[in-house]
Amino acid sequence: MELSIVIPLLNEAESIPELYAWIRKVMQENGYTYEILFIDDGSSDSSWTIISALSEQDPCVKGIKFQRNYGKSQALHAGFAQAEGDVVITMDADLQDSPDEIPALYQMITQDHFDMVSGWKKKRYDSVLAKNLPSKLFNWAARKTSGVRLNDFNCGLKAYRNEVVKNIEVSGEMHRYIPVLAKNEGFDKIGEKVVQHQARKYGTTKFGMSRFIYGFLDLITIWFLSKFGKRPMHLFGTLGVITSLIGFLAASCIGANKLIKLYQNKPAILVTQDPWFYIALAMMIIGTQLFLAGFVGELILKTKSNTSRYKIAAYSGLNRTLN
Incomplete structure (x- = not known):
């Protein structure tokens, strides 16, 4: 299988059908073999019902439902564990990430031999004071602390070699720092691609200003773990x-x-x-x-022993037993 599309989501029932149709169109136009993994992070709307229906209609669609909301990092971890594609693409479910970017990202992994490629939303449609300026400050601090030269750490649209996602531990709120986690595991060929940022079409954002505060605290944590986590x-x-x-x-x-x-x-x-x-x-x-x-x-x-970080309530389209 060439591609695994991992999509964590929370209460995105309105956008799921449109996103699925868009991804399917891109996959068929390029002749990829693929799977789409929707990870429902404890949604309270009809998101899981829609995912289950899609998986019954299309064997390429698979779903994982959490017992409750555990966070984006845990959703990505569950998706990475199930991903079978040679290249793994992550994207958000709110239609702000364009599936049309997937072929170029896939090419950068398979032909340019990057370990991972991070999207860069150079032109954003977010509020300048609420998101753009704090995001620039956050990315500057992340670059200085981690040594990873990326302009947009928090972009959800990323591509990885399968080996990368199988060898990193995404926990807590560390999804912002997956490039740093990858570098710490020896995957240091990290690229960046300017991608299109689209205005949110449905619903409201699930993140507020608090994510930047938590982001800086997580940055301190990951700096410590990368330097002294094993000693x-x-x-x-x-x-x-x-x-x-x-x-x-x-x-x-x-x-x-x-x-x-x-x-x-x-x-x-x-x-x-x-x-x-x-x-x-x-x-x-x-x-x-x-x-x-x-x-x-x-x-x-x-x-230390590995402990369960989340409980899965249901699978759809996957041959797995429940936790």
């Missing part, structure tokens, strides 16, 4: 040793100063009355705690 002792242990050493040296100096004054028969206050003693003591305690945090982190990494 927390390297960070916490180093900080702990340095902090403890500074505290120990400071306490030693305080004690030595006290002994020198006593030897010289000079007046000297009790060590416990010196405020610097408590600062030194606090540093030794904090250093010990940091060291132990790194040690516990290493133990967790050695003993």
Whole structure:
């Protein structure tokens, strides 16, 4: 199979039939073998009913329904697990991503040999203050922190080699940083393509300004995980040793100063009355705690087990048993 189209969605009943017809038209015009994977992230409208009906009519359509809303990252993770195509395309279900972009993205993966290609909505139809400016700031920070030179990290329209999606763990709210996750796994041939951004035709956006706040927090998380996620002792242990050493040296100096004054028969206050003693003591305690945090982190990494991040309520068009 050449293509897997993975589409996470939440309450997009109005746009699903039109999106399906558009994708099917593009696939038939180019003669691709394909599958369309709709991942219903706990919709409360008739989205799943429409997906089920489409999968009965067309064997290329497959669906996964979550028990409740778990988030876009979990939906992508479920879709990636089922994708069988040599090239995996992700896109949003709100018709703001154009299926007409798929052939060019497919070509960049298969002929230009990119590991993944990210869309860049260079011209957007969103509000300047509400989305455009925060998005530019967010993308600038992501570039500086991750070292991945992309202009639009958050674009839902992306293409991947199948091997990439099978080797990355998309959890929490990390769907914004899939290019960074791919780079951390050694897939560093990452390209970018300017794609058309279309105004939303149905419904309202599911994301508000809070996504940018969460995005920056996730950026800090992924920076830490990429640097120290597999070796927390390297960070916490180093900080702990340095902090403890500074505290120990400071306490030693305080004690030595006290002994020198006593030897010289000079007046000297009790060590416990010196405020610097408590600062030194606090540093030794904090250093010990940091060291132990790194040690516990290493133990967790050695003993952690994979846990279920979501519960699937139903499948459609897929030969799978329910969780």
